[in-house]
Amino acid sequence: MANAVVSQSGGPTGVINASLVGVISEACKHKEIENVYGGVHAVAGIVAEKFIDLRQLSIKTLETVSFSPSSALGSSRDKPDAQYCQRVLDVFKKRDIKYFYYIGGNDSANTCYLINEMAMKTGYNFKAFHIPKTVDNDLLVTDHCPGFGTAGKFVACALMGDDLDNRALPGVKIDVIMGRHAGFLTGAAVLAKQRDDDGPHLIYLPERPVSMDKFLGDVDACCEKHGRCVIAVSEGIGDTDGVTWAEKMTEDAERDAHGNVQLSGTGALADFLSGQIKSNLKIKRVRADTFGYLQRSFAGLQSETDVEEAAECGRQAVRMSLKYDNGSVAMKRIGNGENYGVEYFRTDLANVAEHTKSVPDEFINADGNGMTEAFIEYARPLVGKLPQTEFLGNLPTI
Amino acid sequence: MANAVVSQSGGPTGVINASLVGVISEACKHKEIENVYGGVHAVAGIVAEKFIDLRQLSIKTLETVSFSPSSALGSSRDKPDAQYCQRVLDVFKKRDIKYFYYIGGNDSANTCYLINEMAMKTGYNFKAFHIPKTVDNDLLVTDHCPGFGTAGKFVACALMGDDLDNRALPGVKIDVIMGRHAGFLTGAAVLAKQRDDDGPHLIYLPERPVSMDKFLGDVDACCEKHGRCVIAVSEGIGDTDGVTWAEKMTEDAERDAHGNVQLSGTGALADFLSGQIKSNLKIKRVRADTFGYLQRSFAGLQSETDVEEAAECGRQAVRMSLKYDNGSVAMKRIGNGENYGVEYFRTDLANVAEHTKSVPDEFINADGNGMTEAFIEYARPLVGKLPQTEFLGNLPTI
Numbered sequence: 001m002a003n004a005v006v007s008q009s010g011g012p013t014g015v016i017n018a019s020l021v022g023v024i025s026e027a028c029k030h031k032e033i034e035n036v037y038g039g040v041h042a043v044a045g046i047v048a049e050k051f052i053d054l055r056q057l058s059i060k061t062l063e064t065v066s067f068s069p070s071s072a073l074g075s076s077r078d079k080p081d082a083q084y085c086q087r088v089l090d091v092f093k094k095r096d097i098k099y100f101y102y103i104g105g106n107d108s109a110n111t112c113y114l115i116n117e118m119a120m121k122t123g124y125n126f127k128a129f130h131i132p133k134t135v136d137n138d139l140l141v142t143d144h145c146p147g148f149g150t151a152g153k154f155v156a157c158a159l160m161g162d163d164l165d166n167r168a169l170p171g172v173k174i175d176v177i178m179g180r181h182a183g184f185l186t187g188a189a190v191l192a193k194q195r196d197d198d199g200p201h202l203i204y205l206p207e208r209p210v211s212m213d214k215f216l217g218d219v220d221a222c223c224e225k226h227g228r229c230v231i232a233v234s235e236g237i238g239d240t241d242g243v244t245w246a247e248k249m250t251e252d253a254e255r256d257a258h259g260n261v262q263l264s265g266t267g268a269l270a271d272f273l274s275g276q277i278k279s280n281l282k283i284k285r286v287r288a289d290t291f292g293y294l295q296r297s298f299a300g301l302q303s304e305t306d307v308e309e310a311a312e313c314g315r316q317a318v319r320m321s322l323k324y325d326n327g328s329v330a331m332k333r334i335g336n337g338e339n340y341g342v343e344y345f346r347t348d349l350a351n352v353a354e355h356t357k358s359v360p361d362e363f364i365n366a367d368g369n370g371m372t373e374a375f376i377e378y379a380r381p382l383v384g385k386l387p388q389t390e391f392l393g394n395l396p397t398i
Numbered sequence: 399m400a401n402a403v404v405s406q407s408g409g410p411t412g413v414i415n416a417s418l419v420g421v422i423s424e425a426c427k428h429k430e431i432e433n434v435y436g437g438v439h440a441v442a443g444i445v446a447e448k449f450i451d452l453r454q455l456s457i458k459t460l461e462t463v464s465f466s467p468s469s470a471l472g473s474s475r476d477k478p479d480a481q482y483c484q485r486v487l488d489v490f491k492k493r494d495i496k497y498f499y500y501i502g503g504n505d506s507a508n509t510c511y512l513i514n515e516m517a518m519k520t521g522y523n524f525k526a527f528h529i530p531k532t533v534d535n536d537l538l539v540t541d542h543c544p545g546f547g548t549a550g551k552f553v554a555c556a557l558m559g560d561d562l563d564n565r566a567l568p569g570v571k572i573d574v575i576m577g578r579h580a581g582f583l584t585g586a587a588v589l590a591k592q593r594d595d596d597g598p599h600l601i602y603l604p605e606r607p608v609s610m611d612k613f614l615g616d617v618d619a620c621c622e623k624h625g626r627c628v629i630a631v632s633e634g635i636g637d638t639d640g641v642t643w644a645e646k647m648t649e650d651a652e653r654d655a656h657g658n659v660q661l662s663g664t665g666a667l668a669d670f671l672s673g674q675i676k677s678n679l680k681i682k683r684v685r686a687d688t689f690g691y692l693q694r695s696f697a698g699l700q701s702e703t704d705v706e707e708a709a710e711c712g713r714q715a716v717r718m719s720l721k722y723d724n725g726s727v728a729m730k731r732i733g734n735g736e737n738y739g740v741e742y743f744r745t746d747l748a749n750v751a752e753h754t755k756s757v758p759d760e761f762i763n764a765d766g767n768g769m770t771e772a773f774i775e776y777a778r779p780l781v782g783k784l785p786q787t788e789f790l791g792n793l794p795t796i
Contacts (some may be wrong), residue, residue, distance in 0.1 A: 014559075040791050041566075052793045064788040070562035102784065106589045161695035163411075164468035168410045168439075170477065173691070192697075240553035267665010267688050288664055292687030293571070297559035299590075299698070300785035387698035390462040393438050393472035395450045 001032060002098035004055075006045060006054070007039035008133075009104035009111070010077070012070035012301050013147030016103055020073065022314020023101045023131070024054050032322060033099060042076035042104075043111060045281035045362070047087045051095070054376055058235030066311065069297040074319075079107055085114045092185045093124060100304040101317050103131040109328050110353035116326045129317040130328035130349055133310070135296045138356040140184035141347045142330035146313055147296075149382035152188030155232075155296045156386055159192035160290075162232050163199035167391050170228035170278055171285025172219060173199075174268045178295055180236040181206050183359045185295070187381050189232035190371040191386060199230025206236035207359045208243075208368035215273075216280050217367050223283065235269060235290075245269060303384040309342065316344040328352040340381035399430060400496035402716075403445060404452070405437035406531075407502035407509070408475070409482075410468035411545030411706035412552075414501055414531045418471065419464040419498045422452045427736045430720060432495055434599040440474035440502075441509060448495070450756020452472050461767040465708065467695040475652050477505055483512045491522060493659035493738070498540040504537055508728050508751035514724045521782045527715040528747055531708070533694045535750045536580035536754040539745045540728035542757030544711055545694075549576070550586030552693045554784055557590035560627050560687075561597035565789050568626035569683025570617060570675055571597075576693055577689035578634040579604050583693070586777050588769040589784060596629025604634035604642075606766035607746040613671075614678050616767055621681065633667060634686075643667060701782040707740065716740045738779035 005021045008016055020038075027036045051365075057065075091390045092100065100115065104110045109130040109196065119126035132139050137148035155177055166173045177186040181201075183205025190203060201222045205208055222229040238244040249272045277286045284393035304356075306315045320327055327346040332336040335341045364373035404421040406414055425434045438448040450471075455463075463470045478486065490498065490513075498513065500506045507528040517524035530537050533549035536755075553575055564571045575584040581603025588601060593746040599620045602608055620627040647670050668686035675684045713728045718725055725744040733739045761773035 008566075012563050037796070038790060039703035043517040050795045053796050054790075057790070061788055064786050065790065067785065068562060068789070069559040070786040070789075071566040072788060073560075073792040075566040106681065122559075129619060157697040159696035159766070160690050161467040162471075162691055164466060165410050165691050167586035168406075168469040168473040232786040267669055269688070271665055271669075287691065288665070288689030289688065291692070293560055293563050293685065294556050294687065294689070294692065299555040299558035299562075301555070301789055315470075318755065387696055388462050388467065390459055390470060391466070391468075392436060392450060392452075392455070392463065397438065397448045398452050 001034040003035040003037060003096050004099035004101065005037045005039045005046065005051065005097050006101040007103070007106040008041050008071035009042040009102060010075060011135070012075060012297050013133050013135050014069045014150035014296065015146050015306050017068050017072045018066045018307045018310035019093060019131050019133060019146060019314035020215045020279055021062045022311035023256050024062060026315040026318035027056060028389060030318065030322060031256040033071055035210070037097070038073045041074035041076065043080050043084065043088055044076040044078050045086070045365070049091055052187045066307070067297055067302065080111055080114070082385050085111065085118055089115055089118050089124070096270045097289045098126050099321055100126070100128045101131060101187045102128070103133050106133040106179060106352055106356055109349050111203060112326065113349035113353045116349065127321040128349070129321050129325045130352060131313050131317045132329060135386070136179055136187055137184035140355055140357050141328070141332040143342065144331065144382055146306060146310035146331065148184060149302070149303035149384065151185055151295050152191065152379060152383040153303045153386070154298055154301055155185060155188045155291065156191040156383055158291060158388055159189045159200055160387065162283065163192060164389060165392055166199060166228050166230050167393060171287065172223065172229045172231070172283055174231045174270055174273050174288040175235060176233055176235055176288065178291065179234040181356060181358065183207050183234045186232050186234040187359060187375055188383060190376060191379060191383055197226055200232040201226060201229050202231045202354050202369045203366065203371055204233040204237050204369060205359055206234050206357065208364060209238040209240045209242065211240045211366060212276060216276065219277055220281055221258055245272065287312065303382065305382060305384050312344060334379055336381065400433040401433040401435060401494050402431045402497035402499065403435045403437045403444065403449065403495050403498040405440050406469035406471050406473050406503070407440040407506040407793045409529050409533065410473060410695050411533050411546050411781060412548035412694065412696065413704050415466050415470045415709035416705045416767060417501045417529050417531060417544060417712035418463045419460050420709035423459060424716035426453060426516055428720060435495070436471045439472035440476065441478050441482065441486055441518065442474035442476050442657065443472065443484070444489055445694065447489055448588040460492070461578060464705070469710040472660045473553045478512070483516055484701055486514050487513055490524065493543065496524050497719055498524070498526045499529060501531050503532040503667055504754055505752055505767070507747050509723065511747035511751045512637045514747065517604055520775065525719040526724045527719050528745070529711050529715045530727060533583055534577055534580045535582035537750055538753055538755050539726070539749050541740065542729065542780055544704060545780065546707035547701035548583060548699070549583055549693050550589065550777060550781040551701045551784070552696055552699055553583060553689065554589040554781055556671065556689060557587045557628070558785065558787055561590060561791055562787060564597060564626050564628050565791060567686065569628045570621065570629070572631060572668055572671050572686040574633055574688040576689065577604060577632040579754060581605050583768045583775055584632040584756060585761065586781060588774060589777060589781055594786065597625055598630040598733045599627050600625060600767045601769055602635050602767060603757055604632050604636060604763065606762060607638045607640065608766060609638045610674060614674065617675055618679055623707055631671065634737045643670065647658055663735050671781060701780065703782050710742060717775060718744045733777055734779065776785040
């Protein structure tokens with residue numbers, strides 16, 4: 001018998017706590033695992049030995065945790081180097097922790113990988129498992145990531161309402177959506193479309209750089225056709241010279257530990273695009289919203305499929321850790337539409353740790369400003385059931 | 399027998415369509431009313447004679463309309479003068495329209511009033527009824543306005559998630575919420591608090607101007623106490639000299655037909671406040687989101703109480719119009735908490751048309767940076783049931 005630690009890293013999601021509860025409930029079933037600790041604020045808390053006893057929690061508390069957005073154990077943006085990983089491993093050895101479940105993105109998979117390599121070299125019998133989470137849906141190997149479906153549902157509901165708002169008071173509306181390198185979440189905006197002329201009419205992803213001329217031309221053509229234009233744009237959208245628009249407009253922008261410019265938690269890009277349209281197209285009513293943290297941490301809004309899969313990824317990590325030394329949990333899609341379903345499998349940490357996934361070509365339209373039917377088929381079951389809406393203002397007049 | 403017109407004006411809400419359906423369903427019951435027309439895009443569409451036949455709609459369509467955000471008939475920001483009102487009245491006379499139901503804020507009540515006065519002077523037998531709607535909750539006479547509860551639910555769910563996000567990755571978080579002159583909607587953020595140390599920790603309303611020094615001092619003290627700070631601030635927040643911060647920072651800001659500076663659909667105020675905190679308090683992680691149009695038009699999120707009351711206001715307007723010549727529908731609260739309920743009554747258009755309501759003193763704390771228990775008791779039944787959440791990161795460590 002040995003102890004287990006579960007921890008959550010990186011940006012929160014709407015279902016990262018479902019994975020946490022999945023780990024806890026499964027870990028408590030197996031005699032190989034003695035204590036189940038929660039590592040508070042990821043590696044930052046682990047090196048400070050901030051552990052809580054998760055077996056003390058009631059079923060009712062766990063249920064509430066499971067439906068709460070954000071990371072219930074707290075998180076951290078620390079990106080551990082070799083020395084930092086050594087400190088983590090030292091704490092694990094001291095506390096007789098031999099099972100490590102780390103819920104996060106590719107950086108977290110890399111942290112698992114590094115600590116695991118280090119443990120192996122020192123002959124410490126240790127199991128490191130990564131459980132995928134990210135609203136960006138950009139992890140390799142897995143068909144999709146827990147967290148994406150719920151964030152996608154928020155984005156789709158937001159665009160659905162926003163498009164109706166824009167029908168009521170026409171003009172140009174820009175919605176800036178999370179996604180530095182991968183445009184999956186911005187793409188999910190397409191699910192808001194119920195009628196042929198519904199917005200979003202234009203969707204821009206980081207995978208398809210666009211010049212300001214092309215962007216303005218698209219908006220102009222859309223206004224000509226529909227008398228209005230609703231645009232979904234990734235925060236990571238870039239110009240054709242390879243520089244993101246956010247970087248172009250912010251010289252002394254704040255950068256995180258990874259050297260990235262701050263994109264969320266500021267309305268600067270939205271206002272910049274809005275200004276470009278106002279001054280170049282002479283359209284008066286231009287509005288821009290940045291969805292910010294709402295899209296990853298909104299209470300009371302989850303995709304049921306996403307919750308179930310996130311929880312199962314947590315349970316699978318524990319089951320896999322009893323058979324294998326390390327790995328990352330991944331999903332394989334085994335059906336679509338009405339027959340949607342997934343199978344869970346283990347993949348090597350290194351397969352997930354190094355790189356990220358972009359939106360594949362077949363999901364983006366030829367003009368680089370919209371999504372294909374293939375993407376809709378891919379994303380719809382993950383986001384789940386959406387509200388139906390109705391607009392009456394374009395019925396025939398009498 | 400004569401024809402009726404129902405129309406929607408001003409900014410959309412999450413339940414303005416419930417009022418529309420209330421009018422339609424009630425109007426179809428009474429033999430005094432022949433046709434029930436929808437006036438598309440408010441007075442702008444009425445003068446262009448853009449009417450749709452609402453009795454053609456199926457029960458199913460009406461049900462979907464009722465749960466759709468935004469204004470299903472379209473809206474307009476036009477503020478009609480005497481000449482404009484004359485054109486409206488001419489169209490009404492031409493089409494034998496003698497019942498006018500106008501869903502909107504105080505400007506819409508004023509439009510009703512002007513057209514009604516004009517009709518009386520020319521001896522045209524005409525009934526003008528105003529049905530209240532506004533996310534700002536700033537209409538006089540009525541206890542509260544349909545639209546506020548649903549927008550308040552969005553704000554509370556957003557702050558609840560955002561506070562958990564801020565617990566996971568601590569820092570300062572600013573959320574800018576709609577409300578140019580009245581802070582009710584920003585105040586609704588307080589409903590997100592479930593635990594003593596939950597955010598929002600600071601709430602600023604237009605009713606309590608605050609100097610930058612006081613604001614920064616509050617934030618500093620909160621960070622000292624909680625290690626983090628979540629702030630809800632009205633877009634209409636002003637400095638102690640009576641000038642709004644939005645006006646101070648935008649010299650050539652866009653102004654609407656009423657001479658107001660554009661506040662929504664831009665992230666400028668949020669970024670300005672964020673910058674002030676970063677530069678003056680030397681806090682690194684400061685994020686700011688502007689909720690923008692999401693808070694008034696988000697699909698699939700409504701307060702049940704709000705939907706029911708909005709629909710009943712629509713039905714009441716029709717019933718009142720069979721007894722009285724004109725008026726605005728208002729609500730009187732007849733119980734609170736578990737015994738919450740309202741009675742509906744008619745008030746003169748002029749009582750609602752002229753001014754707006756501010757958040758009363760007893761709803762704002764002595765320090766001008768938070769809400770009182772009296773406000774919570776007032777707002778809770780309107781917003782309705784909220785999700786429960788859980789955070790584990792501050793449990794005792796072992």
